[in-house]
Amino acid sequence: MSAHEQFADDLALYAVDALTGEDRAAMETHLAGCSACRLELEQLRGDGALLALSTLGPKPPQRARQRLLDAVAKEPRVPVKLVETKSRRSWWGILGWAATAAVVVFAASLWKENAALKQTLASANAQATESARELEDIRRIAAPIIEPEAQVVTVVALKAQPQPGGKAFYLRKRGSLVFLATNMPPLPPNKAYELWLIPMQGAPMAAGIFKPDAHGRGTVINPPLPPGAEAKTFAITVENEAGASTPTMPIVMMGAGE
């Protein structure tokens, strides 16, 4: 597979940000649907990087190093913990309640859609700008649940003990799923919880593995699921860490659509 020759010149311009206006929009439209040209674009950017790497000059002043380290010291980062699910990133491991989780679903869907957009769909410049603006809005709104520093409090009825629970947010048409669990009991060694999509017809589909953290929280974000699978409900079983192809009884949790 090779890049399209008719786009070769414009692709090179695009790689060095020298393509503007309608030509740029047309190129982005083409790139959205052409993996060969996207690959060539990466190569061309690599070629451009040679130009950048060729620059020689004086070393930066010593104060620049200290200035950077001072700035970094003011922004300590919580170490990124490895995800305890098989499917995605750890900063999602903070549980919100339904409303905020819905935002997460929407954000996850938009991100997924955004990625898909780049790969498969053409879009005009105006649409891209609008998507970026929306994504920024969503990131801002979702910040309280995606920032590692966020405080998470589970509210329950007075004198009640928190019960294990979970919420699955599923967009069938996109095959997008976000599952957030709370108060999950600790697991035996080498075991994990596995989420299952129980379809209207056919066998249960594996929908992600997770291990709860020290607070009993666990997440599954966008496991590989075929778009369009209609979910009757979701269920959780305890499986070996590697997961299973069919659920091992007993089912420890089961839900129903809301």
Place this chain on the structure above:
Amino acid sequence: MVTALKAGDQSAVAQLYDRYSSVVYAVALRVLGDTGAAEDVLQEVFLQLWRNPAAFDAARGTLGSWLAVIARNRAIDFLRKRRPETDLEDVIVSVSPDLAREADRSRAAEKVRSVIGAMPPPQRSALEMAYFEGLSHSEIAGKTGEPLGTIKTRIRTGLMILRKAFQT
């Protein structure tokens, strides 16, 4: 070191800075021609890496090349007084040597300069105006009085010549 960075290890920033700051600063200075502004870009590039180390995908390129391209992009943004046009995550740079060691970088830089020096002056000029001055193809055409198609071809073939030089 990138792993340490992802783990929030501040000392990794210092190590990466020691390794790559000279190339980041050199690129920014080449574009901006101003030491203060270049220092600001240098700061921003490494702070962005600290804040979002996952933006660099080691499977899709080398850190040295990636930082150089990010520095170039940010410097052009700075030059044009515009907001960053490209997200860090969207910058994927295939191939290119990493050149973590300064001696290797010097040798590669010498080779690139040699290749560029051997190009016809109009081609070299078009390539450098696009890459280091952030000019669009129509702006270059306007400046040089050359047809748009000629400028396009010069930039593309210039990049191809560079590629071939590092493939052999």
